Amino acid sequence: MTALWTSAEAADATGGQATQDWDAQGVSIDTRTIAQGDLFVALKDVRDGHEFVAQALEKGAAAALVTHRPDDVDEDAPLLIVPDVLDALWALGRAARARTGAKIAAITGSVGKTSTKEMLRAVLEKQGKCHAAEASYNNHWGVPLTLARMPSDTDYAVIEIGMSNPGEITPLSQMTRPHVAMVTTVAAAHLASFDSLAGIAVEKACIMDGLEPGGIAVLNSDIETSQILQDHAVKCRVKQILFGETAADWAVKDVRITGDVTVINASRGSEDYLFKLSVPGRHFAMNAVGVLAVAEALGADPVAASLDIAGWAPPAGRGAREVIVTDAAKDGESLELLDDAFNANPTSLIASLEVLAASSPTDNVGRIIKGRRIAILGDMLELGDAEEAMHRGMAVNADLQKLDLIHCAGPLMRHLWEALPEEQRGYWVQTAAELVPQAPRLVDAGDVVLVKGSKGSKVSLVVDAIRKLGHRRSQQQ
Known part of the structure; x- marks a missing residue:
């Protein structure tokens, strides 16, 4: 197998010094997902990646890109020593592009x-x-x-x-x-x-x-x-x-x-x-x-x-559509879940609401008999000074007005919830985590459910809770 990076190539690209010859088949910044033969890049983020060099090498990393040899790493360990790890990663990127x-x-x-x-x-x-x-x-x-x-x-x-x-x-x-x-x-x-x-x-x-x-x-x-x-x-x-x-x-x-x-x-x-x-x-x-x-x-x-x-099908959290079978013994005992919990702003929410409004719930299944279009919405973050007005203003969206029920999580989404007519209001809670134990009451078989919010709103917790109401199968199957 041809190496992605040899020690000589990586040293030449970064201006670093290799402690020995090595060949890397990949590049990783995370010991949780590192593969055998990867070059581990010890970036500083919440924690210093140098703390994980020994672990990366134990997991089979070909070498580590570092500014120094950590104390818990053997003196003969395969390393590429550079003045700054992020700068060296940029240099590797430029070299890969050039070749x-x-x-x-x-x-x-x-x-x-x-x-x-x-x-x-x-x-x-x-x-x-x-x-x-x-x-x-x-x-x-x-x-x-x-x-x-x-x-x-x-x-x-x-x-x-x-x-x-x-x-x-x-x-x-x-x-x-x-x-x-x-x-x-x-x-x-x-x-x-x-x-x-x-x-x-x-x-x-x-x-x-x-x-x-x-x-x-x-x-x-x-x-x-x-x-x-x-x-x-x-x-x-x-x-x-x-x-x-x-x-x-x-x-x-x-x-x-x-x-x-x-x-x-x-x-x-x-x-x-x-x-x-x-x-x-x-x-x-x-x-x-x-x-x-x-x-x-x-x-x-x-x-x-x-x-x-x-x-092509969208990945989880970005509009992926799946069926949650709530009772395999009963025909039609399922709900549709639109998982769009990774990101949100007014433009993307409008697009998702159009999809939900065009969906077809199923009647005569579940406890409630009538299938519903339900939105579970978390805060849209990083919108600046107009964030409250942007949330409140979604209440006049024509597709949102076609929905049966809207649950809201977060202090910003409270402004939308308060602007809704009484018959559309579901739960409002301060945090998405508070909706998790309510999952069996949020939705029912026959419903089509959109879950959307900025990643920081953590509405993905609600997605996971709804999935646990049954077992899922992809709509793309």
């Missing part, structure tokens, strides 16, 4: 980065050797780690780039040096760190700063800040490809949500595309058309991509 001939796409956006990255991975891996970020590794350590893990013979790479403060995207884009940069959307997220939506758009546009010569920007034409993105593309002197309902390039003509499927009709010039996603959601449909635009821009076959994209 590959892969076509690289970088994706950012306030909503849908990870889902879009996974869609693009799903279609590109059918057309070549594809490398993509794990989970949502999109920050100052996630991007260089993803690059450092990239094999040199990769055909396509998909790099997710995120931000929470101004000035974060440009250096990550410049390290990635993408051939294609995509912005999914710009929405009210991280407003606590920005003065306005326009400020977020300016930062998102910076994903174009690292584009290779001849690079292409794939941009959403429908959002109110699209012109900011387009102006930045002009400034960077890169080609633009627009997607969306108002786009001249990849035009979305029709989106139909039918049960568990989204059917999309789009066009690219004189070519028409009719394809489907195996999951409901207008927001997924828009990003899917963007994925076809990126695939084409990378030199892949967009027709094949439009066929293969039906095999």
